[in-house]
Amino acid sequence: MERVLADFVKTLRNANVQVSPAETLDAMEVIQNIGYEDRELLKNTLSLTLPKTPEEKEKFESCFEDFFQEKVSSQIDTYEEKEKQEQIDTNFDKNELISNFLEGSSNDLDLQISKAGEEVEIREIKYFTQRSVFSRKILEAMGVSEIEEYLSRLNLDKTEEPSEEEKMLRSQLANLREKVSNYVQQQFLLHGDVSGEQLREQVFKSMNMGQIDRSYLNEVHSLVRKMAKKLANMHSRRKKNFRRGKLDIRKTIQDNWVNQGVLFNLRWSYKKIDKPKIIVVCDVSGSVGAYARFMLMFLFSLTEVVSKIRAFVFSSNLGEITEDFKTNTLENAIEGALSKYGGGSTDYSSALSDLVSICIDEIDKKTTVVILGDARNNFGPDKAELLKLVKDRAKQVYWLNPEGTYRWNTGDSVMNTYSAYCTKVFECGTLTQLERVIGTLLKTAI
Amino acid sequence: MPKGPQDSIKAISKGFAKHNYVCSNQIATAVYLANELDKPILIEGPPGVGKTELANTAALHYKKELLRLQCYEGLDETKALYEWRYGKQLLYTQILKEQMQEVLDGAKGLKESLSRLMSFEDIFFSEDFLESRPLLQALTSDKGNVLLIDEVDKSDEEFEALLLEILSEFQVSIPELGIRKAQVKPLVILTSNNSREIGDALKRRCLHLYIPFPDASLEREIIQARVPEINENLKIQLVSFVQGLRDLDLKKLPAISETIDWARTLILLNAKELNEDLAKETLNVLLKHQQDVEVVQKEIPSLIKTSIH
Known part of the structure; x- marks a missing residue:
């Protein structure tokens, strides 16, 4: 009976519905209560216990329809039949076991397999391509190679009909192989990344952002959103105890109880969630445009945590795109910004002077200025003194350079000149690096 | 049973x-x-x-x-969850100060006083001082x-x-x-x-x-249960009007509670049937944002048309 549910949970997990073992146990308990007879009831109850968000409920709906197509009870019958069948099979095995190695009963064999599985850490299996490797590892751990060697020696000696013993041994070996491969397959379904999504995410995270193909943009976007949400969750709860405002009498008395009621430490009742102000300046000239896309994606997914964000892009002249992001969808806004301002040749000096003239008054001790660019200035003037002006007013200035550190200061890159006026300089070529940088930024920006 | x-x-x-x-x-x-x-x-x-x-x-x-x-x-x-009644505790310590003296009367040295005190249960942190x-x-x-x-x-x-x-x-x-x-x-x-x-x-x-927004038949049932004095015709029209509203792109979609409020409003106005003017005048019961009201104003004629049939 439990197998039906276990299989159904597996199906749900493959459809990307997160079901924890504890929830599966809950569901089992529930089913014991209500049984499998009433399909409608079954669906209602399972939908209460297994999926936990509206999106998951939708996926559950379709999974349920697919999985329990016919009458549920008939499905249960076939499952039970299958189980019986298997029992007969294993009994049959038992009589056949004669060779030394395979002397134990089939239960022992299963036990041995799972022991060997633990030895080779089958839990670590992630991708379906690893299945054969793990099967081999388990067989090795069980000492199959000795038997194989023995068999090959038998072969050398005899050119005629193989003996009864050899036949038996071979069939047992094949049987064992099949068992192991079934076991590995089962473990893969339990522990592995069945849909391959995690693998894809990992690849995207560590890939250079400039090289991610445009056709993957949607997937990357959802990944970025996920990463941003994680960051937002980590930082949204940072609170500052206000040093003025309303006195919290209750807390004050409570805290000073130890001082015989003499009020030493005052407690204030206001707590304030602090949100940083961020100004982003992105180079969107040909070479850096792709990075700017992800950077903006990331930042604007963070609006929960960041109260004020102003975004500027430039190739030579600076243009503000904050409004576009507010009125438009993220994708369209990014495309619009890139096509309007992108592609030209870079001029940092005019961008910096624009920045100073547009919003120097807004930069104060709470503001973090983030500049994304490769600092390749086409051998023009750098006007680093403007950056100094910005740095003096702002809380901090971060420079993110998508190029690897080894390429900085080569050719027309003037990274060294600018980095003197930055609080910190980061290399930022992959999503993982970007995530780390923005994490630091949120930590220090408050 | x-x-x-x-x-x-x-x-x-x-x-x-x-x-x-x-x-x-x-x-x-x-x-x-x-x-x-x-x-x-x-x-x-x-x-x-x-x-x-x-x-x-x-x-x-x-x-x-x-x-x-x-x-x-x-x-x-x-x-x-709970809190200790600090005020009461403070007050009681003051009142009980003298009793303390009696308890400690004749005790020699710190050690004895302390052990006498310890022999009493912890009265200040007991149920009596607990505010649940x-x-x-x-x-x-x-x-x-x-x-x-x-x-x-x-x-x-x-x-x-x-x-x-x-x-x-x-x-x-x-x-x-x-x-x-x-x-x-x-x-x-x-x-x-x-x-x-x-x-x-x-x-x-x-x-x-x-719990999502209800479908039309469930919503009619709810209205019937909550506003039993409503007449059949009005109920059907009103529910289908609200269902139509939920398909529009609004800032805040009208929920069941708003439908119920609206039904009560219409009954108060002695309405027997839904019509354009009535809908326009009572729209603010259903919609809570001015922008939404403006969006819906334009749609009213077509919404009414579909809900009357």
């Missing part, structure tokens, strides 16, 4: 209907399971679909007291009750962690007094408007019920 789950669920539906709460099968099943398994229900859904009302009705149906804990940012255990708040009340009552933790998403994450022990074990530990375990497990209902994601740990411990 021994009954199958189907019957019990039907009984719940019927019982709720008596209190004018029309519930879908899903909702009744949730209440049934929560009772059978002693698990809390976490209800999510757009505002105004009857999440809080469900708890009220459950309390009426089971004839139990409803304890309500409204969550907000900064809610902590002193407001939700809704969560503790729900656990200590011997009759059982319905505990509604409203808008749990508005509270802080720390508070959510506090709920974990209470919801899975139905117990709390008070350092000075030890563990308090519920004698009769309360029926716990949590509601959330999804203003922030509820933690997985909390979700895991709950049955998760999502």
